[in-house]
Amino acid sequence: MKDVVVIGAGKIGGAIAHMLAGSGDYRVVVADRSADQLAKIEAHPAVSTRVLDICDPQALPDALAGRFAVLSAAPFHLTGRIAQGARAAGVHYLDLTEDVATTRMVEGLAEGATTAFIPQCGLAPGFISIVAQDLAKRFDKLDSVRMRVGALPQYPSNALNYNLTWSTDGLINEYIEPCEAVVEGRLISVPAMEEREEFSLDGVTYEAFNTSGGLGTLAKSLEGRVRTLNYRTIRYPGHQAIIKALLNDFNLKNRREVLKDLFENALPATMQDVVIVFVTVCGWREGRYLQETYANKVYADTLGGRRMSAIQITTAAGIATVLDLLAAGALPARGFVRQEEIDLGAFLANRFGRVYDPAPGRLPRAA
Numbered sequence: 552m553k554d555v556v557v558i559g560a561g562k563i564g565g566a567i568a569h570m571l572a573g574s575g576d577y578r579v580v581v582a583d584r585s586a587d588q589l590a591k592i593e594a595h596p597a598v599s600t601r602v603l604d605i606c607d608p609q610a611l612p613d614a615l616a617g618r619f620a621v622l623s624a625a626p627f628h629l630t631g632r633i634a635q636g637a638r639a640a641g642v643h644y645l646d647l648t649e650d651v652a653t654t655r656m657v658e659g660l661a662e663g664a665t666t667a668f669i670p671q672c673g674l675a676p677g678f679i680s681i682v683a684q685d686l687a688k689r690f691d692k693l694d695s696v697r698m699r700v701g702a703l704p705q706y707p708s709n710a711l712n713y714n715l716t717w718s719t720d721g722l723i724n725e726y727i728e729p730c731e732a733v734v735e736g737r738l739i740s741v742p743a744m745e746e747r748e749e750f751s752l753d754g755v756t757y758e759a760f761n762t763s764g765g766l767g768t769l770a771k772s773l774e775g776r777v778r779t780l781n782y783r784t785i786r787y788p789g790h791q792a793i794i795k796a797l798l799n800d801f802n803l804k805n806r807r808e809v810l811k812d813l814f815e816n817a818l819p820a821t822m823q824d825v826v827i828v829f830v831t832v833c834g835w836r837e838g839r840y841l842q843e844t845y846a847n848k849v850y851a852d853t854l855g856g857r858r859m860s861a862i863q864i865t866t867a868a869g870i871a872t873v874l875d876l877l878a879a880g881a882l883p884a885r886g887f888v889r890q891e892e893i894d895l896g897a898f899l900a901n902r903f904g905r906v907y908d909p910a911p912g913r914l915p916r917a918a
Contacts, residue, residue: 555577559582567867580618581600621633628650644668647671648671669877674828674862681898682698683830685845693778704716715814715815715820729763732770733777741781749788757787758791768891869904
């Protein structure tokens with residue numbers, strides 16, 4: 552069995568621990584500074600908890616000493632500290648961050664490292680980049696790569712048509728920070744919450760707009776090879792207009808704590824959600840201009856006797872799959888590893904990655 556530390560005892564951290572422990576191949580320590588939060592972690596013989604303040608420069612390396620890997624499920628603004636602790640302790644590092652600056656920091660820490668540093672192992676960034684790269688490599692020459700992901704309530708019932716499904720801090724960060732995109736072959740920065748579009752899938756209309764971080768490292772990997780590359784978050788129509796009013800007209804983009812308080816006290820969480828993954832790639836193959844599309848929906852489900860939301864399932868399965876591939880020797884064991892280096896077939900064949908395979912009758916489309 553391999554010993555790993557999961558930092559962050561929230562919904563995602565708990566789901567990761569549950570998945571890994573249930574496999575029988577990992578002993579998991581869940582660490583958090585909040586004893587109350589740790590008390591909510593489901594009991595399991597292979598799971599233990601530890602109160603840990605990662606801001607303590609000595610406590611983190613001590614907690615990581617002798618472990619195989621550390622997995623960060625902490626808020627994005629703490630992830631960099633965990634990466635530094637992993638480098639100091641000489642353990643493998645994986646995270647879920649969508650924060651562009653943090654990923655650049657992790658890439659710097661990976662230089663000369665004897666262990667692997669693998670950021671952005673969740674849904675978006677994460678699985679979405681693996682899918683996009685798989686489609687892109689089918690073409691002789693690329694034209695456009697458009698990536699769309701959303702975690703939505705199945706039964707929206709408010710003006711925002713939205714319920715909280717994951718980290719509020721991460722959500723706000725995506726809505727405010729600049730976004731990367733490739734436009735006419737150049738990697739540029741574009742504003743969040745802009746370039747709204749509408750599309751339909753399975754008879755339902757959605758809107759999508761720019762949000763930060765979803766491209767991961769794919770923009771840098773495909774720069775110079777693609778004319779258009781962008782990532783947008785999927786919501787039900789009407790969401791973007793209200794959020795833009797809150798951010799701009801009420802200036803809540805500069806008052807994040809107020810916005811967080813509003814979200815967490817006015818938007819109920821839900822376990823009845825659906826994750827939508829929609830990737831379209833256009834380019835040339837054998838002289839013909841063609842399009843290939845991957846579209847899939849993942850719903851809340853019961854795994855290992857535990858009810859999980861769709862965003863818990865997809866995010867936890869993403870990082871658990873990458874850890875499993877690393878442990879099996881299927882990924883580089885040192886240095887910086889990008890999500891687009893991971894083979895889609897290997898990911899979906901993995902015992903954790905199989906949650907992305909659709910239920911019978913709900914096949915993903917790649918045509």
